[in-house]
Amino acid sequence: MVGNQEVIRRLAKYRNVMRKMKALGLVKVFSDNLADACGVSASLVRKDFSMFNITGNKRGGYRIDDVVARLNVLLGKDKKQKIVIIGCGKLGQALMNHNGFPRVGIRVVAAFDSDPRVLDAEAPIPIFHIKRIREFIDANKIKVAALTVPEPSAQSMVETLKKTCCSGVINFSPIVLKSDEDFLIHNINIEQEIENLFYNIHFAEIHSAKTDEK
Numbered sequence: 001m002v003g004n005q006e007v008i009r010r011l012a013k014y015r016n017v018m019r020k021m022k023a024l025g026l027v028k029v030f031s032d033n034l035a036d037a038c039g040v041s042a043s044l045v046r047k048d049f050s051m052f053n054i055t056g057n058k059r060g061g062y063r064i065d066d067v068v069a070r071l072n073v074l075l076g077k078d079k080k081q082k083i084v085i086i087g088c089g090k091l092g093q094a095l096m097n098h099n100g101f102p103r104v105g106i107r108v109v110a111a112f113d114s115d116p117r118v119l120d121a122e123a124p125i126p127i128f129h130i131k132r133i134r135e136f137i138d139a140n141k142i143k144v145a146a147l148t149v150p151e152p153s154a155q156s157m158v159e160t161l162k163k164t165c166c167s168g169v170i171n172f173s174p175i176v177l178k179s180d181e182d183f184l185i186h187n188i189n190i191e192q193e194i195e196n197l198f199y200n201i202h203f204a205e206i207h208s209a210k211t212d213e214k
């Protein structure tokens with residue numbers, strides 16, 4: 001699964017970079033250029049592409065339109081990507097108002113909360129009571145949910161979602177939730193990311209001080 005996730009991450013990166021190249025008016029791209037833009041080796045690009053029968057030629061490179069179309073199918077970008085948000089507090093509301101989702105084809109179709117004061121079935125993104133979650137997800141064939149509830153509610157929410165057609169969550173609560181074969185969980189811990197950045201800067205500073213001493 002981990003191996004797959006790395007390949008999928010790279011395919012998504014190739015797609016994003018090629019879409020930007022297309023917007024700049026490019027029609028074809030060589031594996032070397034794509035590799036440079038994605039921070040991988042050209043041989044890895046060729047290996048990834050050949051694994052999915054994406055072909056180009058030595059002299060002309062890859063046709064951007066063809067590759068993006070193939071990547072769209074492989075990544076499911078040719079289908080609607082609908083998500084729901086669970087927990088409409090500060091972070092949930094921020095995600096609901098985020099205007100970057102439509103640009104990449106993701107649509108927030110509804111949100112859910114246990115607090116009756118925040119419910120609003122008439123809002124552009126309706127906010128329903130959490131007790132309606134199972135029915136809504138199955139009726140609307142939702143595959144992904146964003147979890148922005150407090151830590152104590154996160155695990156039980158995953159157990160509820162596993163009983164629906166939902167196949168994965170992006171979890172913003174600090175608890176690390178575990179994926180299994182049928183249900184993928186991406187944990188996003190913002191504090192930890194910031195902490196790691198500080199650690200990396202600290203290590204870089206120590207390393208450069210040592211190099212200066214030499």
Ligand SMILES: NC(=O)c1ccc[n+]([C@@H]2O[C@H](COP(=O)([O-])OP(=O)(O)OC[C@H]3O[C@@H](n4cnc5c(N)ncnc54)[C@H](O)[C@@H]3O)[C@@H](O)[C@H]2O)c1
Pocket residue numbers: 086087088089090091092112113114115118130147148149150151153157172173174190191
């Ligand atoms: N606010 C941030 O900047 C931020 C940043 C990173 C991570 N987080 C994490 O995201 C989560 C949400 O943070 P927040 O600041 O938005 O909190 P919040 O208290 O503002 O919002 C939480 C919302 O979840 C709802 N809720 C609680 N239990 C629920 C349940 N069982 N079902 C449905 N809804 C439920 C509450 O009614 C509330 O509206 C927390 O786990 C937090 O640690 C927040």
